[in-house]
Every structure is written in C-alpha cells, then in structure tokens.
Amino acid sequence: MKLLEIKGLTAGYGAGPVLKGLDITVDEGEIVTLLGSNGAGKSTTLRSLSGLVPNITGDILYRGQSIKGLKPEAIVRLGVSHVPEGRRIFPGLTVRENIMLGASNRKGLSRRVLEGEVDEMITHFGDLKRLENALGWTLSGGQLQMVAVARGLMAKPQLLLLDEPSLGLAPLIVQQVFRIVADIRSRGTTVLLVEQNANMALSVADRGYVLETGRLLVSGRPEELWNNPQVRAAYLGGSH
Amino acid sequence: MNDFLQLVFQGLGIGAIYALVSLGFVLLIRAASVVNFGQGEFSMLGAYLLVVFFNLWGIPYLIGMVLSVIIMAGFGLIFAYCTYWPLRFRGGLPVIISTIGASIFLQNMVLFLYGPSSVPVDDLFDTPGIQIGEVFLASQYLAIIVIAALLVGLQYFIFEKTLLGKKLQATSQDKEMASLLGIPVVLMIMITFAYSSALGGLAGMLVAPILFVSVNMAGIITLKAFAANIIGGYGSIPGAILGGLALGVAETLGAAYISVPYKDAFAFLMLLAFLMVRPQGLFGEKISEKA
Numbered sequence: 043m044k045l046l047e048i049k050g051l052t053a054g055y056g057a058g059p060v061l062k063g064l065d066i067t068v069d070e071g072e073i074v075t076l077l078g079s080n081g082a083g084k085s086t087t088l089r090s091l092s093g094l095v096p097n098i099t100g101d102i103l104y105r106g107q108s109i110k111g112l113k114p115e116a117i118v119r120l121g122v123s124h125v126p127e128g129r130r131i132f133p134g135l136t137v138r139e140n141i142m143l144g145a146s147n148r149k150g151l152s153r154r155v156l157e158g159e160v161d162e163m164i165t166h167f168g169d170l171k172r173l174e175n176a177l178g179w180t181l182s183g184g185q186l187q188m189v190a191v192a193r194g195l196m197a198k199p200q201l202l203l204l205d206e207p208s209l210g211l212a213p214l215i216v217q218q219v220f221r222i223v224a225d226i227r228s229r230g231t232t233v234l235l236v237e238q239n240a241n242m243a244l245s246v247a248d249r250g251y252v253l254e255t256g257r258l259l260v261s262g263r264p265e266e267l268w269n270n271p272q273v274r275a276a277y278l279g280g281s282h
Numbered sequence: 283m284n285d286f287l288q289l290v291f292q293g294l295g296i297g298a299i300y301a302l303v304s305l306g307f308v309l310l311i312r313a314a315s316v317v318n319f320g321q322g323e324f325s326m327l328g329a330y331l332l333v334v335f336f337n338l339w340g341i342p343y344l345i346g347m348v349l350s351v352i353i354m355a356g357f358g359l360i361f362a363y364c365t366y367w368p369l370r371f372r373g374g375l376p377v378i379i380s381t382i383g384a385s386i387f388l389q390n391m392v393l394f395l396y397g398p399s400s401v402p403v404d405d406l407f408d409t410p411g412i413q414i415g416e417v418f419l420a421s422q423y424l425a426i427i428v429i430a431a432l433l434v435g436l437q438y439f440i441f442e443k444t445l446l447g448k449k450l451q452a453t454s455q456d457k458e459m460a461s462l463l464g465i466p467v468v469l470m471i472m473i474t475f476a477y478s479s480a481l482g483g484l485a486g487m488l489v490a491p492i493l494f495v496s497v498n499m500a501g502i503i504t505l506k507a508f509a510a511n512i513i514g515g516y517g518s519i520p521g522a523i524l525g526g527l528a529l530g531v532a533e534t535l536g537a538a539y540i541s542v543p544y545k546d547a548f549a550f551l552m553l554l555a556f557l558m559v560r561p562q563g564l565f566g567e568k569i570s571e572k573a
Contacts, residue, residue, distance in 0.1 A: 092462055114461040123462075130459040132452050139448050146449065147464025153445065197464065 045070045045201055045232050046091070050100035053090045060086040062256040063100065068201070068234055073227050075235045075243040077267075078253035079276070084236040085127055087253075088203045091234075092124040093117045104201070118147040123199035127206045127236075129190040133179035137170055137189050140178055144196025163192045167222075184215035191222060195231070202226060205236045220246050244268065252276075284416035289538050290531055295423030296492070297530020298430035299325075302485040303507035304514070304522035305437070306478035311517045312454035313474035316366055317378050320385040321482050322504030324361075328354050328483025329490040329499065330392060333401050343406065347487055351480045358479025359472055366475070385500065393497050400494035426488045433481070434523060441519075450474065502546065509553040515566025524564055528552070 046068040054060040061083045068074045076084045089095050091102060093114040102110050109117055118124070123144075131140050142160050145151055164170045167188050173181065181189065187207055194202055204223065208216040216239065224246050227233055237243035244250055244264040251261040252273050260270055267273050303321055310316045328350050335346030365380040411420040441447035452460045453470040461467045486499070493499055510529045514521025529549050536548030556563060 094458065094462075114458075115464050115466055118462060118464040126459070126462065130456055130462075132455045132459070134455055135448060135451060142445070143448060143452050143460075143463050143465065146460075156445075193463070 043070045044068070044103075045072075045105065046234070047103040048087070048091075048100070049103070051087070051090060051098060051102065052100055053086055053095045053098040055086075055095070056097075060256050061090065061098075064253070064256070064258060066251055066258075066261075068232060070200075070232055071227065071230070072248045073223065073233045073235060073246055075237055075240075075247040075250045076253060077237065077240045077243060077250055077273075078259075080238075081255070082253040083256040084253055085205055086256075088124060088126070088205050088234070088236055091117070091122065091203060115147070118197055118199075119149075121198070121200040122203065123147075123194045123197040123201070124203040125190045125194040125205060125207070127209065129183075129186040131178040131181065131186050131189050131193075133177065135178055136175050137178070137181070137185075138164070138174040140189055141170075141192050141196055144193035145198075147197050159196065163196060167192050183210050184212065184218070187211065187215070187219055188222075191219075191226075195226065199231060201232045201234065203234050203236075206238060207235070208237065208239045208242060216242060285538075286535075287417045289534050291417060291419060292423055293531030293534030294527055295420075295426045295530070296489070296534060297510075297527035298426045299485045299489045299503070299526075300506045300510045300529050301523045301526025302430055302433065302488075303482050303503055304510040304526045305434075305519065306481045306485075307507055307511050308517055308519055308522040309474050309481075310478050311511075312519075313450060314366060314370075314471045315374055316381070317374065318365075318381045318478070319378065319504055319508075320361065320365070320381045320388065321478065321507055322500040322502070323385045323388040324354060324358070324479045324482025325486030325489070325503045326392060326495075326497065326500035327357065327388065328486035329403070329495040330396065330401075331483070332403060332487045332490060333396075333495050337401065337403065343404065347406075347484070350487060351484055354483030355476040355480040357483075358476040361479060362472055362475035366471075385504070389497050389500055396497075398497060400496040402494050403490040405491045406488070422488075422491050429484070429488060433484075437519075446473075506546075506549055509549055512553055513556045513563055515563030518563065518565035521563055521565035528564075 044067055048064055048066040051061050051064040052059045064087065076087060078084050086095060090098050093112050098110060101108055104120060104122060109120065138160060141163055142156060145156055145159065164174055169185065170188055170192065173185060207219050207223065211219065220242050223233060223235060235243055235247065244267060247264055249261065249263055250267050252259045252267065260273055303325055306324065307318060307321050310318045331350035331353055332346055335341040335349055336343050361384065365384045366377055369376045369380055405422045406425045407421040409421050411418055411424065441451060449465045450470050450473065452465055453467050457467050506529060507526065510525035511522055513528060514525025529552060532552050533545050533548045537545035
C-alpha cells in the first residue's frame, strides 16, 4: 500500500527551482533511499515533505491525502517525523529533554506516560542512559545522531524522514546508525532515507532513487542500482 | 557605612525594575529574535492603567494591579500582531524599527490622553517601611525586590520544571526544529510577547510610586533595561537580572556620592565601560567575527 506519493514536485527557495518535477512513491513498511551528489535536491525533497519549503507545485499525498501547503506542526501530527541534516539537537537542553520534546505532536499525553516512554527510548538506545542529563552542546557527532533519531521516534511516526544520518561519523558509528535504521523498519516504521553514503544506504534499503540536479536519474531495487554503470560510476565508487 | 547600605538597598530596588524590564527584552530576543524597543512603553502603559483603575476609578490597589497585568498580557498579543507578525520573515532590523515606531505612537497616544504632567501614585503598602539598625527599608523598594525575586523564581520554575518551559526554550534555540517536532512555534512566541508585556507593565506599576507616572518614564526605562541587557550579556537571562541590579546600584551610588543631575549618565558610563572592556557582558559568550 502506498504511504507516500510525490507527484511532479517542483520546489525551491527563490532563485530557481531545486526540484524539477520529481515523482517518488514509498510503500508502507519500506526503506527507500534517495541518493545523489551535493545539490541534487535530496534534502529539499525531505524539507518539502515536512512543510519547510513554502513554494512548491505538484502534489504530495500521504495516505492518499494531500499534505501540500500544510505547516510542519500539522504534518508531524499526521505521523511524518523528520530527523534533519545536522541533527539539530537543542544545545541548551539535556538529552532527556530533547527526547521528551519529540512527542510534542501527540496531544493529551500525560507527563507520567511521557516520562515512561522517554525512559523506554533511552533504554532502547543503550548508550544514552549515561548521557541523559548531558546538555546537547556537549555531545559528540555519534551521540547527537542517536539523540536525533530517538527524538524523531518519540513522535511515533508511520513515516520517518532521515537526512544524512551518517554524515561526519566514524565508520563504526555509521554501521551502528544503519543497524538502527534497519531496526526502526522492523518495528513497523517506514523510512525515507537521504544519504551520500550510497553503499551503506543500499545495503539496508528496499528501493532507491538517484537524483541529479533536481530530477530523477534512475530508480530501482538495490541490485538494479548496483548494476547500473552510470550510477556505479557516479555514486557507488564504480568498484562494486 | 549605613548610608552606603541604605543606598545599595535603594539601588537594588530600582535595579530590580530594570531587571524585570530587561528580562522581557531578553525573553523576546530569545524566543522571536526581536529587540523590542517598546519594552519601556509596556511599563508606562502598566503604570497608567494603575492610575486609571486606582486613582480615577477607585478600584482597590491590588485588584487594579492584577487587572492591569491581565490587560497588559493581552496588549502584548496586539503589539506582536501589529509590530512583529507582518514583518517576521523580513529579518531583525525591520521589526526593530517597527517597535521603535510603535513606542513613539504609544507615547504620543498617552500624551494626547493624559497630557505631559507627572501623576503621583500611592505606595503598594500603607506602612512606610522597616527599620533595621540604621538602615531604613522603604516598603515600596522592599515590595519591588520581593516581587521581582518571586517572579524570577516563578520564571525559573516554568522554564526549568515544566514542559511548556522546555517548549519555550526549544523555540528560542531553534524555531524550525521546534516546528518539525510539532511544537506550536507561533503560540510559543505569542505567549512570550504576552508575558514580556505583562512583566513590563508590572515593573511600571511597581516603580510608579517612586518615579511618578509620566510619558517620559518609558524612554528612560527602555534605555536602562537595554543597557542592563548588554551589561549582563546580550540575550542572557541571569545576565538581565544581574545587569539590571548592577545598573540600579551603580546609578544610585553615583548620584549620591558624585552628582545627582548626572544620575542617568552613570548608567550609560557603566555601559560604555563594559562595551570597551568586556563587550560580551557578564554572562555573554565572546563571538569573534569571521574573516
């Protein structure tokens, strides 16, 4: 069943469109990855989905209903949670407080229930237990990423938008992050993953889309993309 | 020594007013990135509301104060709608100019309605004060210090212990991320405007018996509170409180020991000294400009 349909999406920030008529679909329970070089429009796609790009044409259907033009607060309430590039952890709040605020889209949640869910989330991301009272600005890149994902999951999303989760992380931490991505899907959450690390992204994804200067270059299952010479040369290092 | 302690007490009283108004400044800077030069006008309007309720209509003092605070909170929303909302995507400078324009409008509106004369207002309490040794603690100064301390405590509780406070902090630190989490950013900013306006109005009511109520009180309170904000560290909440208190004590001591007519100058001399020696203020971070 289609969870998300992007139809002819054109979007940008004023000086000409970044996305030029993009078509993407994401089925329920999938991990779909968007690949492409810097400036291809991957992050702009996620920002458009979250209501952060005001000038868009085309349509975005979530569960069959248009979410084009809705504000970010309204979109996350529908079950679309966005973990943006750069993690964007609130630097003056603790890890626990950051994670707690991830549930701000859920109305009527009592403080007791909320605290319990935060405890569960912190326990799930084992490394965060000893850091729960640390302020955001004191965390390392890997720790920030864990908090950002944990915060994103507190929204109980049906669709999680993950933007460059491996950016700037050490290889061991990158592997840990992608294990978490696979785990998120196994718990029933659909993931739309933007990555520059194409090898890692395709290792967990069910399907991939390769973007080039705001347009779709090619799409398919990971093995199809691995075997596409054009894609291999440009984005996969050409050696796989 | 007793004279000195007496002066420090009075300075802390006046400084607490600057601190409250400066706190309003800082909250808006942090929540909405707005430098509101109409902050002093909130104090002036609060004080005039007290004059209307207590002096003109005979409503009991405390009830008049409560009503004025409620009205000022509502006024903060109108102020935000007129000065901030239409310009919120245009950067900081247009909003600053808009608040300056609003402050001029409000001063002239009050001038038109009540004229240029100063209006006296009674103290909050009938008792003149408490004598401790050789130091006399005047009741109005004591009330200012106690109420300011309670408000700072209340604010600490809201910001540090409640979910609303965490959402307000998140909004001030990264509005876009806050909106991605489902935090109603516009509501958070409007709450901050309402609170800043109520805080400014309350400060005006508390200082009214000391300064008297006049159109001119707005400008000087705005400037002193802004100076307190710079001295304490731009955008710092503890800085606003300490900067305000330091400014109040410095100008009171300067006036007593050096020159009364130059009382206001001491506050601004202190500001200049900080800008030269420690431009980041007491609690601010030193930020160097990138080449």
